[in-house]
Amino acid sequence: MHFDADYSMTIGGRAVGADATIAVVNPATEAVIAAIPDAGEAELDAAVAAARAAFPGWRARSQEERRAFVRAIGKTLSDHVEDFARLLTTEQGKPLDDARGEIGGAAYWCNAVAGLDLPVTVNEDSDERRSETHRVPIGVVAGIVPWNYPVLLGLWKIAPALLTGNTMVVKPSPFTPLTMLKLGEALRAVLPPGVLNIVTGGDHLGPLVTAHPGVDKVSFTGSTATGKRVMASAAANLKRVTLELGGNDPAIVLPDVDVEAAAEQISWAAFSNSGQICIAVKRLYVHADVYDRLKAAILAYAGTVRVGDGFAQGIRMGPIQNRQQYERVKALIADSHASGHRFLIGGDVPDGPGFFIPVTIVDNPPEDSRVVQEEAFGPVLPLLRFDDVDEVVRRANATIYGLAASVWSADVAAAAAIAQRLEAGTVWINEMQNLSPFATFGGHKQSGLGAENGIDGLMEYTNPQTVSIRKARAPA
Numbered sequence: 001m002h003f004d005a006d007y008s009m010t011i012g013g014r015a016v017g018a019d020a021t022i023a024v025v026n027p028a029t030e031a032v033i034a035a036i037p038d039a040g041e042a043e044l045d046a047a048v049a050a051a052r053a054a055f056p057g058w059r060a061r062s063q064e065e066r067r068a069f070v071r072a073i074g075k076t077l078s079d080h081v082e083d084f085a086r087l088l089t090t091e092q093g094k095p096l097d098d099a100r101g102e103i104g105g106a107a108y109w110c111n112a113v114a115g116l117d118l119p120v121t122v123n124e125d126s127d128e129r130r131s132e133t134h135r136v137p138i139g140v141v142a143g144i145v146p147w148n149y150p151v152l153l154g155l156w157k158i159a160p161a162l163l164t165g166n167t168m169v170v171k172p173s174p175f176t177p178l179t180m181l182k183l184g185e186a187l188r189a190v191l192p193p194g195v196l197n198i199v200t201g202g203d204h205l206g207p208l209v210t211a212h213p214g215v216d217k218v219s220f221t222g223s224t225a226t227g228k229r230v231m232a233s234a235a236a237n238l239k240r241v242t243l244e245l246g247g248n249d250p251a252i253v254l255p256d257v258d259v260e261a262a263a264e265q266i267s268w269a270a271f272s273n274s275g276q277i278c279i280a281v282k283r284l285y286v287h288a289d290v291y292d293r294l295k296a297a298i299l300a301y302a303g304t305v306r307v308g309d310g311f312a313q314g315i316r317m318g319p320i321q322n323r324q325q326y327e328r329v330k331a332l333i334a335d336s337h338a339s340g341h342r343f344l345i346g347g348d349v350p351d352g353p354g355f356f357i358p359v360t361i362v363d364n365p366p367e368d369s370r371v372v373q374e375e376a377f378g379p380v381l382p383l384l385r386f387d388d389v390d391e392v393v394r395r396a397n398a399t400i401y402g403l404a405a406s407v408w409s410a411d412v413a414a415a416a417a418i419a420q421r422l423e424a425g426t427v428w429i430n431e432m433q434n435l436s437p438f439a440t441f442g443g444h445k446q447s448g449l450g451a452e453n454g455i456d457g458l459m460e461y462t463n464p465q466t467v468s469i470r471k472a473r474a475p476a
């Protein structure tokens, strides 16, 4: 398959354009690479109507049929990894190998999710009655997706929503719509019309989706600020919501750690995807006894990371995905300069073209500084010294976020005891970012509501339905 330069939305299984278009920019060159439809109310209404019309037939199919369709989505991705990956690098900026990893990961997710089953709970099975609670589809699900992993995070929604019998309207980020539009195009020949609709548009479109009376559920991944707007808007018709939001994940390194092994893994967890990962290490707390050794090991590693165009050989970090985010990360670095923080590496941002920011590490800034308190969502990491466990647990938890955390120690029991005290939806011990289609993933506090992945994630696309069968008259 070779992708042409025409980008159309997929509505009711057909190509649909819009009166207006939006330019999409390659973040490595700042060149305009495509024009995409800027959908308004009419196109959104058509997409929701198509999903609504397809719902009864899709819901009535057997679970086995839907499993086969979800696997077919995965096969469409894996059959054309190279084409999708190249398009993804062009629009998102990430190194080509990482883009291949994202497409392959999305295909893997489809296959894994396709094998999952919803539980049936038997509440009572007596002489008089059998009562069971089943999980039934909700209806039309809107998936709203961010720009950091525009394909993988899209499939995290599409696979479980379709498997459980819902139909969908998916809205990619206007910064990274191209790969998802081409996937929608390829799936016109795979899925029944209307089951999966893809609509694109500017900032006006998200609020139209969350306010639409024909949408029954919104599954949203993005920032905490937007997540709050989504939830408020969804209240109008009591849409179900799943919110996967921001994080400011702490990594806690205890004194008995294997310094070299931890340094490499933690660096990668902080800087891969140019730090634009909700579960990136964003605050690195290191015990005073190993602070200098870990600092040296992280610096040695950070010095080897090459930043540049994701298509160039040997590049480990691409650009920041868009100008808005680039300016935000630069402002955070400028604030650290103005506050007199010490930079161990980085701190100078080269002039464009391209939204490139080098690996930047700040040496033990004050806990209340912006670089510690705010989610950078860029390759900027504060290294923070601590002396005792109670103190570091308090500092790690002193945030509105609660997405994930990690603890690094040779003593797994000690690390697990700390994990229990951390306010986070996922805690990794001696590893980071190990996500699985079989493991529940969701944020505590203002990092989210509900969950994705695993059986918990599947259930988010269902309503409970209790069926109570009277077997015999109760004895008088």
Ligand code: NAD
Pocket (backbone or CB within 6 Å): 144, 145, 146, 147, 148, 153, 171, 172, 173, 174, 202, 203, 205, 206, 207, 210, 221, 222, 223, 224, 226, 227, 229, 230, 243, 244, 245, 246, 247, 277, 278, 279, 375, 377, 403, 443, 447, 448
């Ligand atoms: P964003 O909130 O700006 O946008 C996310 C999506 O919402 C985009 O498709 C956008 O067009 C849309 N949108 C914007 N305003 C809207 C509105 N008022 N109503 C409905 N939709 C609207 O987020 P982003 O900048 O694209 O992504 C970065 C953020 O996402 C970071 O905070 C990051 O931590 C978070 N994130 C979280 C997870 C997770 O799983 N928890 C994963 C990836 C990213």
